[in-house]
Amino acid sequence: MRSIEAKGLTKDFKVYQSRSGLKGAFRDLLNRKYRMIRAVDHINLSIEQGEIVGYIGENGAGKSTTIKMLTGILEPTSGTLQVNGYDPHREREQFVRTIGVVFGQRSQLWWDIAVRESFRLLKKLYRIPDDSYRQHLDRLVEVLEIGSFLDQPVRKLSLGQRMRCELAAALLHRPRLLFLDEPTIGLDVLVKENIRHFLKQVNKEYGTTILLTTHDLSDIEALCSRVVMLDQGKIIYDGDLERLRSQWGDGRRLILELKDEISLSALNERSHGLALRWEGEGTRFVAHMENGTGVSDVLSRLVPAVTVREMKIEEATTEDIVRRIYREGITHHA
Numbered sequence: 398m399r400s401i402e403a404k405g406l407t408k409d410f411k412v413y414q415s416r417s418g419l420k421g422a423f424r425d426l427l428n429r430k431y432r433m434i435r436a437v438d439h440i441n442l443s444i445e446q447g448e449i450v451g452y453i454g455e456n457g458a459g460k461s462t463t464i465k466m467l468t469g470i471l472e473p474t475s476g477t478l479q480v481n482g483y484d485p486h487r488e489r490e491q492f493v494r495t496i497g498v499v500f501g502q503r504s505q506l507w508w509d510i511a512v513r514e515s516f517r518l519l520k521k522l523y524r525i526p527d528d529s530y531r532q533h534l535d536r537l538v539e540v541l542e543i544g545s546f547l548d549q550p551v552r553k554l555s556l557g558q559r560m561r562c563e564l565a566a567a568l569l570h571r572p573r574l575l576f577l578d579e580p581t582i583g584l585d586v587l588v589k590e591n592i593r594h595f596l597k598q599v600n601k602e603y604g605t606t607i608l609l610t611t612h613d614l615s616d617i618e619a620l621c622s623r624v625v626m627l628d629q630g631k632i633i634y635d636g637d638l639e640r641l642r643s644q645w646g647d648g649r650r651l652i653l654e655l656k657d658e659i660s661l662s663a664l665n666e667r668s669h670g671l672a673l674r675w676e677g678e679g680t681r682f683v684a685h686m687e688n689g690t691g692v693s694d695v696l697s698r699l700v701p702a703v704t705v706r707e708m709k710i711e712e713a714t715t716e717d718i719v720r721r722i723y724r725e726g727i728t729h730h731a
């Protein structure tokens with residue numbers, strides 16, 4: 398079963414431009430000038446039931462616009478779209494019962510009433526049968542550890558407590574597909590960890606598909622095996638995190654503290670033929686090693702003539718890699 402199937406999905410926005418001054422305002426009344434912005438540009442996206450996919454891109458790349466189309470809020474300008482077997486915009490009423498949504502910045506809970514009451518209202522909205530509701534709620538309350546503040550109004554909860562309630566609310570009706578937008582924004586490390594753990598559990602236990610939009614790449618690293626990267630409305634990468642790393646990681650850095658001073662040219666001479674670049678002076682050096690160059694290859698060239706006092710190996714983080722892709726564009730390396 399496929400959760401999401403988008404072909405040539407495109408969204409254009411008409412943006413009106415205002416002319417300046419009173420005269421301009423009158424002219425705007427008669428004939429307003431506008432231009433079109435293509436926020437999402439012919440994307441093809443196919444996501445199977447049970448996948449956890451990270452959807453990333455710089456500000457303005459078109460992520461929110463995509464999610465709004467996938468959740469039925471916006472109608473695509475062109476292309477075809479099926480989510481959980483529905484056309485999200487046209488069959489909105491039945492469709493929304495099959496998805497859960499958590500937008501970190503906005504709440505779907507009622508601010509002034511007890512969390513428990515918000516859940517009850519959602520139960521009515523989704524027409525969840527009593528016994529299935531009670532059972533499932535008990536489980537969510539237990540795993541998310543929200544039992545102690547179910548009788549408090551949402552406005553009195555901390556951000557972490559509220560997010561856990563938001564997750565419960567989004568999952569009450571056992572959706573097959575969960576949309577998460579910045580689910581861990583502003584949360585401390587421990588709460589982040591708990592939420593990630595919970596999401597993995599939900600995915601495993603119920604086979605829930607998760608589409609995660611975030612600027613926090615540690616969320617992606619912790620949860621997603623697949624990453625879709627958007628740039629100016631187009632998908633520029635769709636694949637696993639490992640491939641992204643091996644294709645884009647600038648290799649590793651070997652940081653050395655030596656016992657005696659040595660010159661850069663002497664180091665270059667010793668490592669001649671290896672795919673690396675040395676940096677440093679005196680006793681501290683960094684070898685920028687290309688993918689495929691092994692630490693042991695480098696060390697065996699140096700030892701025994703050079704005594705290594707300390708060494709450290711650093712890998713490029715996903716954050717480094719993604720920043721580089723945004724800066725240089727994917728075609729550079731593809």
Ligand SMILES: Nc1ncnc2c1ncn2[C@@H]1O[C@H](COP(=O)(O)OP(=O)(O)OP(=O)(O)O)[C@@H](O)[C@H]1O
Binds near residue numbers: 455461
């Ligand atoms: N309702 C709208 N009317 C006109 N232009 C819009 C509208 N919504 C989005 N845009 C434009 O479409 C482009 C994509 O915006 P979108 O919000 O989808 O990006 P995003 O990747 O979600 O960014 P962010 O990470 O900042 O949330 C931007 O150029 C934005 O200005």
